[in-house]
Amino acid sequence: MTQKVQKTYESVAWKWMRYSGILLIPLAWIHVLIQDVIVGVHAIDIDYVALRWANIGWQAYDFFLLAFTFAHGMNGLRQVLFDFVHGERARKAWSVALFIFWLLVSIIGTIALVKGARPELA
Amino acid sequence: MAAPSNPIRTTAEGYIGYRGREGHYAFLLHRLTGLGTLLFLIIHILDTSTVYFFPSLYEHAIDIYRSTPFMLGEIALVFSVIYHGVNGLRIAAVDLWMEKRWTIKAQQMGVRGTLAISILLWLPAAALMLKSMLEHNFGIVLFGG
Amino acid sequence: MLVYLRIFRYNPEAGRNKPTFDTYNIQADPDDRVLDLLEHVKSYVDGSLSYRRSCAHGVCGSDAMRINGQNALACKVLVKDVGREITVEPLLGLPVLKDMIVDMEPFFASYRKVMPFMVNDDIPEDGRERLQSPEERARFDDTTKCILCAACTTSCPSFWADDEYVGPAAIVNAHRFIFDSRDHAGDERLNILNDREGAFGCRTAFNCTSACPREIHVTRAIAEVKQAIVA
Amino acid sequence: MTQHHQHEVVIVGAGGAGLMAALYASKGADTAVISKLYPTRSHTGAAQGGIGAALGNLEDDHVDWHTFDTVKGSDYLGDQDAIAFMCEQAPQVVYELEHMGLPFSRTKEGRIAQRRFGGHTNNDTHQPVTRACYAADRTGHMILQTLYQQCIKNKVHFYDEFHVLDLLVNDGVANGVVAVALATGELHVFHAKSVVFATGGHGRVWEVTSNAYAYTGDGVAIALRKGIPAQDLEFFQFHPTGIRKMGILITEGVRGEGGVLINNEGERFMDRYAPTVKDLASRDVVSRSMYLEMRDGKGINGKRYLYLDMRPETVNKYAELDGRKTPDGKPYRVTAEQLLSKVPDIIDFARTYLHVDPMAEPMAVQPTAHYAMGGIPTNARGEVVIDAKNTVMPGFYAAGEVACVSVHGANRLGTNSLLDLVVFGKEAGLRATEYAQGADYKDLEADPTAYTREQVDRLLSNPREEKAALIAEEMKSEMFDNVGVYRTETGMQAAEKKIEELRARYLKVGVDDHGKLFNTDLLNAWELGCLLDVAQATAASAVARKESRGAHAREDFPTRDDETWMKHTLAWMREGAIQLDYKAVTKTKYEPMERVY
Numbered sequence A: 001m002t003q004k005v006q007k008t009y010e011s012v013a014w015k016w017m018r019y020s021g022i023l024l025i026p027l028a029w030i031h032v033l034i035q036d037v038i039v040g041v042h043a044i045d046i047d048y049v050a051l052r053w054a055n056i057g058w059q060a061y062d063f064f065l066l067a068f069t070f071a072h073g074m075n076g077l078r079q080v081l082f083d084f085v086h087g088e089r090a091r092k093a094w095s096v097a098l099f100i101f102w103l104l105v106s107i108i109g110t111i112a113l114v115k116g117a118r119p120e121l122a
Numbered sequence B: 001m002a003a004p005s006n007p008i009r010t011t012a013e014g015y016i017g018y019r020g021r022e023g024h025y026a027f028l029l030h031r032l033t034g035l036g037t038l039l040f041l042i043i044h045i046l047d048t049s050t051v052y053f054f055p056s057l058y059e060h061a062i063d064i065y066r067s068t069p070f071m072l073g074e075i076a077l078v079f080s081v082i083y084h085g086v087n088g089l090r091i092a093a094v095d096l097w098m099e100k101r102w103t104i105k106a107q108q109m110g111v112r113g114t115l116a117i118s119i120l121l122w123l124p125a126a127a128l129m130l131k132s133m134l135e136h137n138f139g140i141v142l143f144g145g
Numbered sequence C: 001m002l003v004y005l006r007i008f009r010y011n012p013e014a015g016r017n018k019p020t021f022d023t024y025n026i027q028a029d030p031d032d033r034v035l036d037l038l039e040h041v042k043s044y045v046d047g048s049l050s051y052r053r054s055c056a057h058g059v060c061g062s063d064a065m066r067i068n069g070q071n072a073l074a075c076k077v078l079v080k081d082v083g084r085e086i087t088v089e090p091l092l093g094l095p096v097l098k099d100m101i102v103d104m105e106p107f108f109a110s111y112r113k114v115m116p117f118m119v120n121d122d123i124p125e126d127g128r129e130r131l132q133s134p135e136e137r138a139r140f141d142d143t144t145k146c147i148l149c150a151a152c153t154t155s156c157p158s159f160w161a162d163d164e165y166v167g168p169a170a171i172v173n174a175h176r177f178i179f180d181s182r183d184h185a186g187d188e189r190l191n192i193l194n195d196r197e198g199a200f201g202c203r204t205a206f207n208c209t210s211a212c213p214r215e216i217h218v219t220r221a222i223a224e225v226k227q228a229i230v231a
Numbered sequence D: 001m002t003q004h005h006q007h008e009v010v011i012v013g014a015g016g017a018g019l020m021a022a023l024y025a026s027k028g029a030d031t032a033v034i035s036k037l038y039p040t041r042s043h044t045g046a047a048q049g050g051i052g053a054a055l056g057n058l059e060d061d062h063v064d065w066h067t068f069d070t071v072k073g074s075d076y077l078g079d080q081d082a083i084a085f086m087c088e089q090a091p092q093v094v095y096e097l098e099h100m101g102l103p104f105s106r107t108k109e110g111r112i113a114q115r116r117f118g119g120h121t122n123n124d125t126h127q128p129v130t131r132a133c134y135a136a137d138r139t140g141h142m143i144l145q146t147l148y149q150q151c152i153k154n155k156v157h158f159y160d161e162f163h164v165l166d167l168l169v170n171d172g173v174a175n176g177v178v179a180v181a182l183a184t185g186e187l188h189v190f191h192a193k194s195v196v197f198a199t200g201g202h203g204r205v206w207e208v209t210s211n212a213y214a215y216t217g218d219g220v221a222i223a224l225r226k227g228i229p230a231q232d233l234e235f236f237q238f239h240p241t242g243i244r245k246m247g248i249l250i251t252e253g254v255r256g257e258g259g260v261l262i263n264n265e266g267e268r269f270m271d272r273y274a275p276t277v278k279d280l281a282s283r284d285v286v287s288r289s290m291y292l293e294m295r296d297g298k299g300i301n302g303k304r305y306l307y308l309d310m311r312p313e314t315v316n317k318y319a320e321l322d323g324r325k326t327p328d329g330k331p332y333r334v335t336a337e338q339l340l341s342k343v344p345d346i347i348d349f350a351r352t353y354l355h356v357d358p359m360a361e362p363m364a365v366q367p368t369a370h371y372a373m374g375g376i377p378t379n380a381r382g383e384v385v386i387d388a389k390n391t392v393m394p395g396f397y398a399a400g401e402v403a404c405v406s407v408h409g410a411n412r413l414g415t416n417s418l419l420d421l422v423v424f425g426k427e428a429g430l431r432a433t434e435y436a437q438g439a440d441y442k443d444l445e446a447d448p449t450a451y452t453r454e455q456v457d458r459l460l461s462n463p464r465e466e467k468a469a470l471i472a473e474e475m476k477s478e479m480f481d482n483v484g485v486y487r488t489e490t491g492m493q494a495a496e497k498k499i500e501e502l503r504a505r506y507l508k509v510g511v512d513d514h515g516k517l518f519n520t521d522l523l524n525a526w527e528l529g530c531l532l533d534v535a536q537a538t539a540a541s542a543v544a545r546k547e548s549r550g551a552h553a554r555e556d557f558p559t560r561d562d563e564t565w566m567k568h569t570l571a572w573m574r575e576g577a578i579q580l581d582y583k584a585v586t587k588t589k590y591e592p593m594e595r596v597y
Ligand SMILES: Cc1cc2nc3c(=O)[nH]c(=O)nc-3n(C[C@H](O)[C@H](O)[C@H](O)COP(=O)(O)OP(=O)(O)OC[C@H]3O[C@@H](n4cnc5c(N)ncnc54)[C@H](O)[C@@H]3O)c2cc1C
Pocket: D012, D013, D014, D015, D016, D017, D018, D034, D035, D036, D037, D038, D039, D042, D043, D044, D045, D046, D047, D048, D049, D050, D051, D052, D139, D140, D162, D163, D164, D165, D198, D199, D200, D201, D210, D211, D212, D214, D218, D219, D249, D251, D370, D371, D399, D400, D401, D402, D414, D415, D416, D417, D418, D419, D421
């Protein structure tokens, strides 16, 4: 069979969910293991965050975590929503809304990540 | 003529009432844990961002996380991330590389295995977190500190 | 043995325009089919009970319904397989017209969407059969078994939520041609299914495979179609 | 409210015969297919074993052999010109099905796979020959699906779940049908230039049957009511291997693959009755042999059933005893996997309904009512003929099990029905179109639905003095006991009387459901009327034939009598009573001989 099958958003999303998911296993699990299980919320404060992000390695790590997890999750949310939102126009509207939300939150997160914590203002 | 039907009602009836096998519940749990994790993630991104935007608020936010209900929620979150991950890995692996294993038997074992692995991974984590919660929130020190 | 049978009833014409259940205590043999019980009720107790049936041995696909909450053919489920308390309801997700009878049109419309027919006008010069090796034939054997009973599609969470999703049965029937070495329209079918309302509407919930009375590996067939699309 | 439709060709029935007719008719005329079931629910889908054609893909085979086997199988009652035509067309139509996409099983060389079936032989060696082209054990399913798929491709117009209740005839010309739409209960009049009946058989007349609930003889009964005779109804085939009590069919293909019948002494008894082909003798012979075994107390546990044994060790044991060879000359041996791949559905049936694994245990079987050799008389062009002189009724065609061409005569060979469907379905479709192209719409009578309304209104307005189900039960057991595998004068007379009585009681049948939506209560009751008419004509035709031939086996006249009875029965229903006449059998080159297997 010579392939003349087009790429569509859904076929790319299908692959994305799978490959990003696989990548999320180390990314998300290590994050959760360290922050929630080993360190724990009681040991976390703004100084802790500042210290962590002072390390470019952890900064990069958290950036990838943010990028992959959130994009994966938002596409997942879109999939669930589309089960219940029917019709091209409604779906388009939701897509736009979700996209803007995703962009906004991602930008906020990235700015914080890049600029770093400001414990001196706490 | 037809009985009035709407997809939300049908879906609710199906999700809850359909007597599916392992896959049905794995699907529901995957969805639930995925959405739960996402909800937490959104909040988490935003609250963490306060360290730059409103540093003075961060301590308040973290305080909320330290409350007992939130700590219990956190334990559930860890289960969600573990289960969703293991199950997602199962789905991804079978879908991408071993589609022949979409058989009733293999799938049954896969789903049960997924749940078992998730619980096994989760239990130690949950124990550690529970221990930390008891110490900090109730002053109970297990295993002699 | 005495069987306690609950049957879903709905008939707008007779004023039963809210779904309700009728219950019957029936003396049954463990080897009786659930269809036999329905026939008994219809023949001797209440003739207005309506459902579809024809072959009575699981090959025509008429009598798919929910039996104790799970889709099956009433003629392929024996009393001893389900026990003394039996509840029968119509398939979920297709409009109910009367009792166990649902509107099958949306289901067949989805089937027709995937070009469920051989596209190949080349005929060998000697007028005889096209050659196909047993291995090539085996490639799509599983999906040729489909009897279009709709048990799979109406057990699928994606279909309950969105009836635009073509559903597992349609994908199974597309698969039957996509992987037939004689067919020429595989790519067209893959393009049709290359969407949320096609193969990517499947979330691998697996209810379809558990429900299929022909024991078709439905989810596997869908996975193969997805792979062929992204390949 | 009555709705009117006009289509040049109207085909009633969407089984193999109806869809084949539709495919060809729609190429030349505006065609509609009306079916009381969704097309894919048609009984053709239940056919298991195969479709006969002398392709010779595995071993030497010839159209002539197929023709002779069919003539012999028919106990010389089949019309030899029609049989020759069918067998000649066979390879062509099988290839055509393949071209449409039918997924036949394949040989190593990639050709259509073939297997042995009862009554099909190498005419030189008299050994069974591989002639049945198959797609596992779901050949009928594949034919039905493939034809339906092609109809979708060719955009054939379907009226699904429309139940035809009457044929419209004006001036001796068929010009339409009346149907009720199940979903709404409304009557629809279909005005047509030609009408094709492909409504299948009537096996629901008998108690233990392989036939679907829908097999209620609607076509034959409607024709009878219109003054059209039914031909050779006394010849109804009992298939040797139905699942005990349920009647669900175990294909002859199981014996083709080497399965054998066993009595309570563990004896393979068929070699006593048919020394050459043994378990693969033709169906009437095997069913009678089984009946005789059971009568002699050799049924399993003395009961009325026997074992069909297809365990690999049994198959191999008897294959060795019989010296059976594969086509390339090696001794024939099988493994469980091979059997599993050849008859998967049968194994599934046995597991589901008998809770038996056929690879480990034998299956309990008994003869089951299976196939109507008789039906609406037609010629080899699918045209309905209405008297002993073969006068054609213009505009009316029939094909498939409802028709009697007659290619099956007194006994049908396995795989010849699917062949009959496609050959004569196609022929009927082509001729109906040809006729429609040269004809105008014949006017409808003033009130075309009058007769239908009368029948329906009676059922709807009767108080429920009689229950259809009770009458049906009595009819089925009476016919099974007295007009079954073996028949006697007294038994058949009793049956005739009983059916007459039941028909009188039927006039008082009422229904519970008086609504319009999917009133299956009403339609089931109407179908019972058809069954009773067919049963009556069957019993009357059977009593009159004082010989044994094919499926018609009489204890009081145990031999064939070519002198007097080498003729077709025609039965008319006049004022409720059955009248009989006879017509000659067409003979070409095959002289009647004694039938030994
Ligand atoms: C279990 C089984 C196995 C068999 N195996 C074989 C085999 O291996 N080889 C072989 O050659 N033969 C076999 N046969 C026989 C063969 O399958 C049938 O004789 C054949 O399929 C009949 O086809 P048909 O097209 O005439 O009718 P069907 O396929 O039964 O179609 C009848 C159609 O008519 C419609 N209809 C009927 N009445 C009405 C009405 N009043 N109004 C509207 N529509 C109506 C129905 O809806 C249906 O669509 C087998 C039969 C059975 C039961």
